[in-house]
Amino acid sequence: MNDLSEHVRRNRTLWDDWARKFVAAGETAWAQDSPTWGIWGVAESQVGMLPADLADADAIELGCGTAYVSAWLARRGARVVGIDNSEAQLATARRLQRQYGLDFPLVHGNAEAVAYPDASFDFAISEYGACLWADPQRWVPEAARLPRPGGRLVFLVNSFLMMLCMPAEDGVAATDRLLRPAFDLSRVEWPGDIGVEFHLSHGEWIRLLRRAGFEIEELVEVRPETTATTGYPFVTLEWARQWPCEEVWKVRRRA
Numbered sequence: 458m459n460d461l462s463e464h465v466r467r468n469r470t471l472w473d474d475w476a477r478k479f480v481a482a483g484e485t486a487w488a489q490d491s492p493t494w495g496i497w498g499v500a501e502s503q504v505g506m507l508p509a510d511l512a513d514a515d516a517i518e519l520g521c522g523t524a525y526v527s528a529w530l531a532r533r534g535a536r537v538v539g540i541d542n543s544e545a546q547l548a549t550a551r552r553l554q555r556q557y558g559l560d561f562p563l564v565h566g567n568a569e570a571v572a573y574p575d576a577s578f579d580f581a582i583s584e585y586g587a588c589l590w591a592d593p594q595r596w597v598p599e600a601a602r603l604p605r606p607g608g609r610l611v612f613l614v615n616s617f618l619m620m621l622c623m624p625a626e627d628g629v630a631a632t633d634r635l636l637r638p639a640f641d642l643s644r645v646e647w648p649g650d651i652g653v654e655f656h657l658s659h660g661e662w663i664r665l666l667r668r669a670g671f672e673i674e675e676l677v678e679v680r681p682e683t684t685a686t687t688g689y690p691f692v693t694l695e696w697a698r699q700w701p702c703e704e705v706w707k708v709r710r711r712a
Contacts, residue, residue: 464644464653465567468590469542471652472522476545483523487553492529494584495613495703496689497681504677504705506582506611511535514579517603519568519596519612520586524550531559535580540564540571542590569595576605588612593655593665601669606712610671611705616678619692619702620645620656628690631702662706671708679703 461469486493492501501507508514512534518527521539523546530537538561541547547563554560566572568587581604587596600610621639622631627647643661645654657665659676666673678701681687685694692702 468652472543473545476543480549483525483549486525487528487557495679496687497685499679499681504679508580516580517578519581519583522546526582526584528559531561538562540566540568542567569599571599571603573603575602578603579605579608581610583612588614589654593657597665598669601671604710606710608710610708613703613705616701616704617658618700631692631696666708670711672711673708675707677705
């Protein structure tokens with residue numbers, strides 16, 4: 458572990474400790490036939506995270522956690538690999554694999570250095586995984602190395618707008634005012650927390666993705682339904698109905 462970068466070590470410690478809090482959510486998601494996404498459980502039909510045809514596709518989930526997204530991919534015919542920084546999270550994923558009779562590789566590692574050759578995959582995905590907890594200056598070039606020409610990357614993160622409206626106190630809901638500077642936000646550490654998050658502006662995402670070799674196909678600003686609920690305290694439904702609190706980036710590797 459000593460050869461890992463500082464933020465990777467810190468996030469590994471954090472998520473090994475947090476893993477028990479996400480067991481129930483993982484169990485619920487594994488039981489779903491129809492995927493839902495983000496903190497509001499938005500339907501796949503609304504955001505289109507998954508390709509229409511995954512049969513015989515090679516796929517990787519970057520920061521898989523309990524691997525429910527990987528399970529959804531496997532059920533659709535993909536040959537999927539899940540990689541995660543937390544061995545405790547992967548322990549839950551392996552138990553659920555046995556429970557549901559799904560067998561695919563689960564790798565203990567981080568998305569900034571993936572032990573697969575260039576052009577190994579057709580599709581890569583991350584939902585609040587590497588796209589939040591890994592350094593984008595490292596994981597995006599790695600994510601660009603892994604797909605075949607024309608392969609796709611899709612990831613879901615907190616919206617940049619919400620991050621600008623977030624109080625410094627952990628667990629306090631976003632306000633209707635800008636509380637953070639838009640420039641040089643990038644790395645975020647919450648008081649009393651040992652983890653490190655990364656948040657880029659739209660301009661920074663565009664420059665980084667294009668520099669890595671991706672073409673941007675779509676940016677979906679997620680809006681929950683009026684009846685949606687969440688257990689997360691950092692944003693209210695009223696806020697999320699007025700402004701996007703989550704966004705989905707869809708990009709394709711240049712041929």
